[in-house]
Amino acid sequence: MPNYWKSVSFALAAMLVGSLTTGVVMSLPQSLQNEAIGQDAPPEARAVQRQNLTTADNLSTAFRNVAELMRPSVVSIKTKQKQIVRTRSRRSPQGLPPGFEDFFGGGGGQLQERESSGMGSGVIVRADGYILTNNHVIEDADELTVEFSDGRIETGTIVGTDPQSDLAVVKVNLTGLRAAMMGSSDDIRVGDWVLAIGSPFGLDQTVTAGIISGKNRVQRIIADGEGFEDFLQTDAAINPGNSGGPLVNLRGELVGINTAILSRSGGSAGIGFAIPVSLAAPVLNQIIETGEVHRGFLGAQVVDVTPESVNSFDLKVRIGGLIGGVLENQPAAKAGLQPGDVVTKLDGREIVGGTQLKNYVASRAPGSTVKMEVNRNGQMLNLQVKLGERTEEAMAMFTGFDEQFGAELVPVTPETAQQYGYTGLQSGLIVSSVRDEGIASDARLQAGDVIESADGTDLMSVPQLAKIFAQAEKSRQILRLIVRRGNQRVMLPIGFGE
Structure with a gap:
C-alpha cells in the first residue's frame, strides 16, 4: 500500500474511532489533515483524500452540533427505595436453632429500614417540566431527584407509568426548559446515524454514536414478555444508566428511548434497543392528559x-x-x-x-x-x-376458554380446511393441538379433528363454543359435540362432575 493511502487510512480511522467513543466529537486538526494528504500522491488521489476528509469533518461537526443541542434536554434521574427488613437474631427464642423462629411465626430479630438507590436517564419533552423515561428506572421509587445539564437538582414526581411499554412520565416544578424535538421513528432507516445520550455508570451527559442496526425487533423482555415491543436496534454504546435517555437522529430529533442491551458481560456489546417514538408518543400524551393509559x-x-x-x-x-x-x-x-x-x-x-x-x-x-x-x-x-x-375482561375472552378446554382451536376457512386435508367444510372449529391433560384430552379429541357442532348448534367461532360450554357447565348438563375425524363423524360427550 502506498504511503499516502496508509496516511489517509490511519487518519480516517483515528478520527472515526474518536467520534464513536467520546462525548464531544472534535474535528480533525489541520496539521493532521496536511500530513494525511501525502505530497507524493497524484492530483486525483489528493482530491479524493480532501473530499473524504471534508466529509468526515462534516460528520464530526454534525455529531458535535447535535450533542450541544441535546445537552439541556437530557437529565439524570436518581431514585431511592425504602425497604423494611427483619434482621436475624443471634439466638432464637426458647432456644430454637436460628431460622426456626420463622417456621413458628416467631419474632427473632428486629425490623429495620434499609435504603437502596438507582440511576437512569430521561429526556425533557415539554418546557413546563415533563420528562419521559423508562418505567424500570423509577419503578418502586420512594424518592426521585432530577439533575439537569446546568447542575440544578430538582425533586421529581411520577405523573404516571405504563409497565406494558416500559415507559413513565416524571414532572419537575420548573418552566422554560428546552424540550427535545420529536422525530419520526417510522421514517428512520437501517444505516442512519444516531446518537445515544445519557448517564451510563453515573457519567452524566455521555454521548455515543452509531447507526440504526435494525428495526421492528421483538425481544420479549417487557412485562415478562407480554408487553408491547417494536424496538429500534442500534450499535451506539448503551450501558446501565442509559435507560430512559434519548436516541436522536442527526437533525437532533428524538427517535427513541434507550431501554435495553443484549450483553453477556452487562456492558455494551454493540447491540442496544430503544423504544421507537411512534410507540412512545401516544403513551406519553395519554399519561400527561389522564395519568394513565387506555388502549x-x-x-x-x-x-x-x-x-x-x-x-x-x-x-x-x-x-x-x-x-x-x-x-x-x-x-x-x-x-x-x-x-x-x-x-x-x-x-x-x-x-x-x-x-x-x-x-x-x-x-x-x-x-x-x-x-x-x-x-x-x-x-x-x-x-x-x-x-x-x-381491558382484562376483554383479553380474557382469548385465553380463558382455550386454557380451560385444553386445546387450541381455529375456525374453518378454505385455507385451514386445506391445511388439514378437508374439502367442502363450511363451518366448524379445527383442533390444531391438544394438551396432555384437560377436558379435550379426556374427551379423546385429537389434532386435526373438526368440531362441527355443540348441542345442535353449528359452530363458527371459538367464543360461540365457549358460550355454549359455559351454559352446559353452569347447568351441569352433558355437552354433546359432533366431531368429524377424516371421513367419520362421531359424537363425543363432555360431562361436568359434581
Whole structure:
C-alpha cells in the first residue's frame, strides 16, 4: 500500500474511532489533515483524500452540533427505595436453632429500614417540566431527584407509568426548559446515524454514536414478555444508566428511548434497543392528559406472516398481520375481518408483521377508527374498524376458554380446511393441538379433528363454543359435540362432575 493511502487510512480511522467513543466529537486538526494528504500522491488521489476528509469533518461537526443541542434536554434521574427488613437474631427464642423462629411465626430479630438507590436517564419533552423515561428506572421509587445539564437538582414526581411499554412520565416544578424535538421513528432507516445520550455508570451527559442496526425487533423482555415491543436496534454504546435517555437522529430529533442491551458481560456489546417514538408518543400524551393509559382493542388473534403460514394457508402476500381468529360481536368481527385475512396497511402505513398491528391498535384510544387495507385471498379490501377498549375482561375472552378446554382451536376457512386435508367444510372449529391433560384430552379429541357442532348448534367461532360450554357447565348438563375425524363423524360427550 502506498504511503499516502496508509496516511489517509490511519487518519480516517483515528478520527472515526474518536467520534464513536467520546462525548464531544472534535474535528480533525489541520496539521493532521496536511500530513494525511501525502505530497507524493497524484492530483486525483489528493482530491479524493480532501473530499473524504471534508466529509468526515462534516460528520464530526454534525455529531458535535447535535450533542450541544441535546445537552439541556437530557437529565439524570436518581431514585431511592425504602425497604423494611427483619434482621436475624443471634439466638432464637426458647432456644430454637436460628431460622426456626420463622417456621413458628416467631419474632427473632428486629425490623429495620434499609435504603437502596438507582440511576437512569430521561429526556425533557415539554418546557413546563415533563420528562419521559423508562418505567424500570423509577419503578418502586420512594424518592426521585432530577439533575439537569446546568447542575440544578430538582425533586421529581411520577405523573404516571405504563409497565406494558416500559415507559413513565416524571414532572419537575420548573418552566422554560428546552424540550427535545420529536422525530419520526417510522421514517428512520437501517444505516442512519444516531446518537445515544445519557448517564451510563453515573457519567452524566455521555454521548455515543452509531447507526440504526435494525428495526421492528421483538425481544420479549417487557412485562415478562407480554408487553408491547417494536424496538429500534442500534450499535451506539448503551450501558446501565442509559435507560430512559434519548436516541436522536442527526437533525437532533428524538427517535427513541434507550431501554435495553443484549450483553453477556452487562456492558455494551454493540447491540442496544430503544423504544421507537411512534410507540412512545401516544403513551406519553395519554399519561400527561389522564395519568394513565387506555388502549384500543381489536378483538382478533393476530400473528406474523411467515414463510410457513404463506405455504400452509396459500397466502397471497408475504408481509403483514395475519388474522388467526376473530371474537364474535367484537370490533374486528363487526368491521368484517375474517380469519385468514392479512392486514397490510393501517391508516395508510405499511406494516410488516403482526407485532406492528398489535402495537398500533394498542396505541390508539378506545373508540378510535382505524382504516385497514386487507388482503383476502388475493383481493384487496378497505375496512374501517372502530376499536373497543383493551381491558382484562376483554383479553380474557382469548385465553380463558382455550386454557380451560385444553386445546387450541381455529375456525374453518378454505385455507385451514386445506391445511388439514378437508374439502367442502363450511363451518366448524379445527383442533390444531391438544394438551396432555384437560377436558379435550379426556374427551379423546385429537389434532386435526373438526368440531362441527355443540348441542345442535353449528359452530363458527371459538367464543360461540365457549358460550355454549359455559351454559352446559353452569347447568351441569352433558355437552354433546359432533366431531368429524377424516371421513367419520362421531359424537363425543363432555360431562361436568359434581
